[in-house]
Amino acid sequence: MTKRIPGLRPAVQTLFFLGFLYLLFRAAFPLEIRFPVDLYLRLDPFIGLVTFITQKDIFLRMLPGFGILALTAIFGNFFCAWFCPMGSVIDFFGRVLFREKKRSKPMDDQALRRARTGILLVSLAGAVAGWQVLGLLDPISLITRTFAVFVFPAGTFLYDQVGLKAVGLLSGKAATLTAVPVPVFKAGALILLFFVLVLALSVIRKRFWCRYLCPLGTLLSLVSGLRLVRRSVTEDCTRCQRCVRDCPVGAIPADDPLTYRRSNCIDCFTCLDCPPRAVSFRLGGGSVSPARSVSMSRRYALGSLGLGLAAGLTFKLDPIRGAGRFKNSRLIRPPGALPEDRFVSVCAGCGECLKVCPNNALHPTFLEAGLDGIHTPRLVPRIGYCEELCNFCGRVCPTQAIRALDVEEKRLVQMGIARIDKTRCIAHDTDKTCIVCNEQCSYQAVVLDDKKRPSIDEDKCTGCGICENKCPVEGESAITVHSVGGQKRIAPRSVIIP
């Protein structure tokens, strides 16, 4: 290849970005779509690799990611420049909002380049110790989560405020068109802030996140070092420095533009815009020995690995995760979630489940599940309860931290047990008739005494939280769901199958 087609890359990026938006949009009721809505996450080899290490098990769902690795070994790292929706958004905002600041002399970024490799090593070593940073640093997880907790709710809000009126006027149904409930998310602001920070880093250097921080990019880079399709430059090169300036990841050294850092190149083909047309990409090209992409010392590499292991072990000792008094009994995991330890080590924090939940019941944690459990989903019944006949969260989970269960199986999963605060309960505390909890319970687990005061049948309660959600007491509910040391399967005969 010797010629760049103008506008092709932004067009392809836009297309893949729209595909990402569409799939995430369709991660919603009734979830009848032939494509897996978590396709972009399944194509992410970093998530695939880390969950493979933490689980010592191959996930069929994550296999496509390894296909991406194989393709990268042939064509180089095309993922970042052409496919990655996070990369596309960074590119876009790098053009319109967060433009790179002009600097008089080139920046020495060796330390930063090392940092990226360091982050990858820390996360792989951490994975060996059962800890993962996917939730925070994987770009696909990051963008999916941000769009699930911020962009889609904001879009819904705008629709309700503006679009609803427009549609109402056009269809003549303004009086009966019902607003779509706007999902709200705990810790949502934090997630947005992190996303904006990632975009804003482009002010320092173009694609700052991609070049210096992204662990997925680093993994692809390492494989990209083996690439078969390579860049080669003929002696026609006039050293005009145009390619050096334009390269979005700084892969071409200023002092020797004939070569390039092979593993840093993201195949954007910007350097084909060469005035003397000296640059080409060919299978088996690039006979000139590549520039070193990063100078890693042994000490640095070992230090990174050690840090990852130490971090993993430290998080394991977090008392909130133990069984004792420090345990967070209000940390209720989605139905079908793996046992807590495995759950936090395999959940990529992508937020697909938050998006798909029809009742806005799942929320990203902040520190409720400990430091390593950040941005994993938890059930917050007061905001939304777990719908009885819904199994969507497991069906969209790319790493199967929440297992995909049949609706019948899911109805038998006990996530927690409801408890009644008799001092706040209307029926216990006054002589009024209330019993909303009993009326709403899908499993007939709220039983009444002769004075119509509720109590819980623990054999039937699944902890779905509809009682906590609908309890008419103002503020905190008089009936609250508490986790009971992991999820259990309740006996089928105690639940009437609907």
Next chain:
Amino acid sequence: MTVFDSKFSRRQFLKGAAATLILPKALASGLQSAPQTPTTGPEADVVVAGGGTPAGLLRAAMAPLGGMGRFVKQGQRVVIKANFAWARTPEQACTNNPELMAALIKMVYDAGAKKVAVWDHTCDNYQFCLIRSGLKKTAQAAGAEILSGHGRNVYREVALPRGRKLKKAEYIKDALDADVLINFPLPKQHFATEVTLGMKNLMGLVWDMALLHRIDLHQCIADIGTIRHPDLVVVDAIRILTSNGPKGPGKTEDPLQVIAGTDLVAVDAYCAGLFKNPRTGKPFLPREVGFIKNAHDLGLGEIDLAKVRMKKVQGA
């Protein structure tokens, strides 16, 4: 503009007053002397039709009331307050019978309605309710809109000057503004209020249902009846839920009845008798159900069935 702007003489007033006094009687006597046709005045205020197909039951129940034409006129907008509050299947008798709903919508359209809208404010997630109850398909196939009140924008706050405990409520705008409001409940056993009948069904037109529980459920249900008295009540008692109500699943019974009426309280008074009072072991007396008694006390209708013009007919 005030009434004083128009020139309204004492003479005109007297003429008008005289006319309002005389005309209805004159008209009524004229009708009595005319031969009886199916469209003349109603024979009953509450009709119980038993046995037969859903559509046949509905036809049989509506005829003695004067037919649907009495309630629905050409070009009107009709709101049906149905019950699809739960994600349950039709066989479980927690939501309306689809066949009966289809027949009701068809009958309303045949009477000349311009558009029929079926409303409920669901308790379970509305998407699951609409699909699982089968009523979305039913209503749309019959040409009606089926609408769920899950967004606060479709409600309007109204004052309840006659309400004893509930003084204001947010009520579905469409139900307030429609030309005709048909209440289409399904009788069920209910843990909180013993039974859930026609008046309790109207609770599903209110935004903040939790509030009613905090105040006083039985009185609030009666108070809600003062907002807009439905023009017609059609009770779907083909299959009723007799335990674990209102959400079920529970035991069901098949009375195979459709009860139609214009008196909200009298209809509920009859339907209460479909259920056994666990305290007495006999069918519920209307006065044993708090909200029926409260509604009667508010003057919403007649609780004493002996004073109601009732008719029992055989369904087709």
